[in-house]
Amino acid sequence: MTQVELQEKANLPAHGEQPKVTHWREYFSFSTDHKVIGIQYLVTTFIFYLIGGVLATAVRTELATPESDFVAPDVYNSLFTVHATVMIFLWIVPAGTGGFGNYLVPLLIGARDMAFPRLNAIAFWIIPPAGLLLLSSFLVGAPGAGWTSYPPLSVVSGKPGEAIWILSVLILGTSSILAAINFLVTIWKMRTPGMGWNQMPLFCWAMLATSALALIATPVLAGALILLSFDLLVGTSFFNPTGGGDPIVYQHLFWFYSHPAVYIMILPFFGMISEILPVHARKPIFGYKAIAYSSLAISFLGLIVWAHHMFTSGTPAWLRMFFMITTMVIAVPTGIKVFSWLATIWGGKLRLNSAMLFAMGFISMFVIGGISGVMVAAVPFDIHVHDTYFVVAHLHYVLFGGSVFGIYAGFYHWFPKMTGRMLNETWGKVHFVLMLVGFNMAFLPMHKLGLEGMNRRIASYDPKFTTLNVICTVGAYILAVSTIPFIVNACWSWIAGPKAPDNPWQGLTLEWMTTSPPPPENFEKDPVLATGPYDYGMGDRRTQVEVPLDEPRNPVLAAGPDSVLRADPDPAVAAHPDDRQGESHNR
């Protein structure tokens, strides 16, 4: 019996009768079901992604020629400002944490819902108005001071859009804090009995690290924005040198959140990739503990690197050195993850379907962004490339090559679970190839542009940069077109795709142990861990002790000698479902 069969057999009673099909109206309601909320997040943020993509395409169209001829220069500034804000605050952050986090965390830990379902719904429902508010700024003069909104520029530009930007980001930050509290409590308190910390799927570790980071850093951003709004609207001078204020203080406060935000944007996808790779490589994840703890290390280190965005802005020398070293050190836990992923796929039986391709694309592209990240951490070199296209290239390799590839990998992997339908593989592969080509065409040449002297956030540039910019623009168009196969595929498959089995990929984590899509409370009974989350390839007699299902189950016995479950079982928790009835009402 393979581990998959064992896990499924152990969880047969946990299946619901028949999945209660979620009515489409449910998705437009104030539902407190984490799965509905997760899908609400994903669909909403995807729409914002398309809007951000249209803005990006406009930016690249402007940059197809050296002259500023497509839009007026201040409109151009608004385009990239809103593009960045939408992509960060309305797409990657909410899609990763809110979307996949909400959908997956309770399923992965065998819980019936999030700890605070109503709070969860509120956290989602304040996002669409905040997003619409941000976009409405185009009607009155959109913000144009960059997504960083540095004063004094943001204050003196006198655009009503700046105030709208502040309010909208404040609301989105609030949503993020609410979600973070919910995740922390859910993961801490609601794991199914028998699931100790070290039997927990890696996505949950990643969400734990992300939520802690969001909870600590986001209030600082809120503080910075509130002070900025006072400067803007009331005429105070927190950041205004005239009244004794200091524009650099804003940068410290802003980056205290916004650098950790980079990890809020990437950690959930580190987690998702750690879930997807072992399933499709048919091998256990390599170095479970190293990956789990490196998430926490990244989360901690992420809090003490912010000033590397300010190497040229007037920080003292010792500060630059301190932040250079902390920034470089982040490469170590990140490197651990990357090498562990490589070791996971090495020697496996790789099923190269769309989910796996995107996951491997994620590693490949993220590594490029990570390497250039170490480069820009070096102060003397950063002085040269700061605020240039080199940085634009770096951040897109991390956030597009990383996060967005991660989101797509997640979409392809969990779509059958979410909708009960399979996606079309051929179109998925077309999507992947187009995206890979378009992405690299759009962003690889930017490294050279930046090194040679093209600064960022400009509508007109030196004609000597034309050729590379044309390549970037064509790449951006291909990237835009690559979205079409995905949208068509997702819409069509959701309505009329072939029905998905409960466990189409033979995964071992608990979300595959219920129906596709899962019933309202996920599991009929508390799910049972018969194996560790990644015990692939341990199905033969040599490595496994089979325990009849009607006997009380000890995960340590059920799992093979190499299983993660053997690593550190929690002896205080009974493994047999009947022993846990007393506990379940505590939820």
Place this chain on the structure above:
Amino acid sequence: MKIPSSILTLLVGIVLTLVSLWYGQNHGLLPIAASEEATLIDRLFNAMMTISTGLFLLVQGIIIIAAIRFRQRPGDDTDGPPVHGNVPLEILWTAIPAVIVLGISIYSFEVYGEIGGLNPMDHSVAHAPSHQQVAKMPGAALAKRAGTAFAATLTEAESATDTENRNQQLQEKVLEDPATAKFRKELPQLRDSSDVGVTSGRIGPTPDKQGQDPEFFVNVTGLQFAWLFSYPGTDVTAGELHLPLGREVKLNISANDVIHAFWVPEFRLKQDAVPGRQTELRFTPNRIGEYPLICAELCGAYHGVMKTTVIVQTPEDFQNWLAEQQEVASSEALDRAVAVNPAERSDAEFLAPYASEMGIDAETLHSLHHH
């Protein structure tokens, strides 16, 4: 004959190393280096590029080989080997990146020291320096150093207080102008600010010039959307930065309205110009030529056109230029700067040349600025 995999790995490793070493030195990604500091930074970049190339090829190679070699064969539904981990291997790949980043950190630290970033910053952290401290700042030092060839050409009568306030005076002039009136209203910093003169963030003298005064100063002011350069001790204010070859120069950088950033890619140096602060850059240009000077920090709608030229010329040419400028300046005072100084023009006038280039007319511009 079957080649043992250990030999194959060794060969691959050697090829990987050679390719990385070669590409790290021959990437051709950087523009020419035109300052002494630039050469040091390029060497650091080349070293990082070598390591990066190796790492890049290693990771991409593993992914591609895995995708080909370990793909699931049709009809094979079995799982891979249950390998959970390997502690020595994990320690190894934790240690290697740790050593690499430590190495890069130390190297960066050294380069940063060599370009003058690490020298003790006596007044850098002091807020609102006292008057005595201010007197020790750029202009004062210059007045004391009349011995050098260049400084001798400057009017020695210039008092310390005059030169040290040069930036501020200039900015005040700009602020009085109608074109910047709106900024004056909204952002009258430098008028009443107690913090004027706070110096922070600088690339100071290189270690061999530690304790010496720089050979000469230029005051740099960034304002929407132009750079102004004034040469202390003279009346010269220009819109292009002229520098003599091989002389160490110190730029005192300040901003008039919003944050700008002084960047010359060929010098590999960048420093933000922050309103209410003075930042400093000290370097030695070592190659004759004209290089773009770019504002690297978003400063408003016309950020993209805020650029000018740095002209590095022989000391003789530089002296001639300076003398010429001084002649003009003495008769026309600040008028000389008009050609590039937007202070005396309306926004539309100032932007007219750029506007025609961008295909928009004055009316569009006008409406842009007044909606």
